[in-house]
Amino acid sequence: MKRTLLNIFYNAIYQIFLVLVPLVTVPYLSRNLGPSTYGIYSSVNNTIQFLMVFCSLSVSYIGMRTVSRIRAKSTKKELGKAFWGLWYFQALASLVMIIATTLVVYFAKIQYWNYILLMIPFMISAQLDIAWFFQGLQEFGKVVLRNTTVKLLSVGLIFMLVKEPTDLWKYMLIMSVSTLLGSLVFWVNIKDYVGKPTLHFYKLKESIIAIITLLIPQIATQVYTSLDKPILGWYQNSTQVSFYDNSQRISNMILGVITSITLVMMPKMAAEGKEAQKVILKKSLEVTVMLGCIFAVVVMINTKQFVPFFFGNKYIPMTNLMFWFTLTIIIIPLGGVFANQFALANQRDKEYALPVVIGAICELVLTFFLDRNYGATGALIAILIVELIVCILRVWIVRDDYSFTYIFKDIPKYGLIALICLIVGLFIPNLIPSVFFNMAVKSVLIMILYALLMILFKLDLNKDIAFMIKKMLKRA
Structure with missing residues (x-):
């Protein structure tokens, strides 16, 4: 229970940090960008958030649940099989969605197409996001520390580069690239936990049923x-x-x-x-x-x-x-x-x-x-x-x-x-x-x-x- 309370504390501190960051950036952005320009960001960002669902395939839920159940009684080898086998679903689905979105947006020239392309790093971040693995291990401290560092970097860039409505593209690029960096940092020492990649899908039939059900x-x-x-x-x-x-x-x-x-x-x-x-x-x-x-x-x-x-x-x-x-x-x-x-x-x-x-x-x-x-x-x-x-x-x-x-x-x-x-x-x-x-x-x-x-x-x-x-x- 002590570890659970500690994890709640870590996660609560991080969520409070996520609250404090917009308390600084939102007044700045709402005044500098204005309601109309901010509305464009809202439409584009939420469209990308919808597409990212098809990148992650609910692997975060399945992965957290699977890792939490096997961490206490299984070996590093079994943990590695579960991790790599689940992440491959996420990686493959993301690759398909990134390519399809890029082609459709570029050639169809849909509304705000240029802004949507700037947000593609968001989708790549969904492909590389393995925070669910550390959450399943109940190592929330690592998730909090790494995400906090990246978030602070993005805040600094916003204040440096976003000054007026025409800087909307800079804001979008900062948000998408910083999120991508937040996903990348989790891969730095992943081999220490799961070893080298194994080429297989984890419990193929069972995982596909769970993915479809949760997707x-x-x-x-x-x-x-x-x-x-x-x-x-x-x-x-x-x-x-x-x-x-x-x-x-x-x-x-x-x-x-x-x-x-x-x-x-x-x-x-x-x-x-x-x-x-x-x-x-x-x-x-x-x-x-x-x-x-x-x-x-x-x-x-x-x-x-x-x-x-x-x-x-x-x-x-x-x-x-x-x-x-x-x-x-x-x-x-x-x-x-x-x-x-x-x-x-x-x-x-x-x-x-x-x-x-x-x-x-x-x-x-x-x-x-x-x-x-x-x-x-x-x-x-x-x-x-x-x-x-x-x-x-x-x-x-x-x-x-x-x-x-x-x-x-x-x-x-x-x-x-x-x-x-x-x-x-x-x-x-x-x-x-x-x-x-x-x-x-x-x-x-x-x-x-x-x-x-x-x-x-x-x-x-x-x-x-x-x-x-x-x-x-x-x-x-």
């Missing part, structure tokens, strides 16, 4: 997490796309921190028995919902001041979008506990796939009616409905493997606490002239209120928090 939900997920921006761009201008994409940006940063728990706990869950899994599931769900609620409330009470302060006055029209999109900070991680952590760990791949496939179908139908008539607001309504449907299905579809009353015993209390804090927070006046310090003070006050209400409601998680604090104090 379907990956494609479906991208329909409403990446393709929603290009789809909105078909019906509206790039400014609407920029408002919609940026309204999600802060929430997505926070989601990265919260879902890092799921990323760490999945290999842990895969290695445990059924009874231990139930306890882990309950604690993980409570931590996830607790963090989701408090972060959501803090963002919502500060949105009106935060948007012009962070993005600039040109982005004020997206204030309501950002306020309501914050609800996903609670909805997405809650469903993710049952999908990414529980269903995948127990090889219930079909149960993992079905909710997101249904969600993708709903997204396509809803966007057709809402995006055309209501623009970014319509896209927001569509994504909230879809995420809620997916969350409910994820919880319901694996209900035979856990006790609902046991797992969800305290969850309604977190919802009530969050609602109380939100109402109080919205009525706190702006007492300090400085926008930044005003938001900071309000956030601290609401966090204190949240903690007091947790004590008042006598939540089970309080004991675990008290135990961890005592251990930390003893070590100090």
Whole structure:
């Protein structure tokens, strides 16, 4: 358990770092590039993110699960067979997609074709990305250190080279090449872990079935997490796309921190028995919902001041979008506990796939009616409905493997606490002239209120928090 907590700490620190980086770069970029130019980047980037699904083929999920199961009882030779045999699927699929994308984009000259070509290194990075191997070994420290170094390099280049809207191509090239470098560094000492390459596909038939089963939900997920921006761009201008994409940006940063728990706990869950899994599931769900609620409330009470302060006055029209999109900070991680952590760990791949496939179908139908008539607001309504449907299905579809009353015993209390804090927070006046310090003070006050209400409601998680604090104090 000590190693698991350490991995959660490493991953949480990295995710917080990923939050802090955009807090520095996004205000700079949103002002220098402007809403319209930023909208072009959003459309191109999310198109590439969709294509990258066909490069990785869900090998990251299968690989992490496979490595975590064989690391304790198998030899280096067996680990090597699993690694190379799984990576070949990823390498071959990526090669086909990179060549096909380059040829189609270049000869068909589709919209923003020149920018898409600048993002090809993103697809190469997906081919070389083997972070799943180290995550399966639960060596999250290596993943964090190497990615952090590359991220800092990209931030420095952004401030040096991106000065105006015409520098969009520089920004795209920096982002794509830095991501490629982040994937390359994992190969430096890979032979120390797996030895020389072995020419075979790992458990060919079984792996192909798993890849196809998990690829379907990956494609479906991208329909409403990446393709929603290009789809909105078909019906509206790039400014609407920029408002919609940026309204999600802060929430997505926070989601990265919260879902890092799921990323760490999945290999842990895969290695445990059924009874231990139930306890882990309950604690993980409570931590996830607790963090989701408090972060959501803090963002919502500060949105009106935060948007012009962070993005600039040109982005004020997206204030309501950002306020309501914050609800996903609670909805997405809650469903993710049952999908990414529980269903995948127990090889219930079909149960993992079905909710997101249904969600993708709903997204396509809803966007057709809402995006055309209501623009970014319509896209927001569509994504909230879809995420809620997916969350409910994820919880319901694996209900035979856990006790609902046991797992969800305290969850309604977190919802009530969050609602109380939100109402109080919205009525706190702006007492300090400085926008930044005003938001900071309000956030601290609401966090204190949240903690007091947790004590008042006598939540089970309080004991675990008290135990961890005592251990930390003893070590100090």
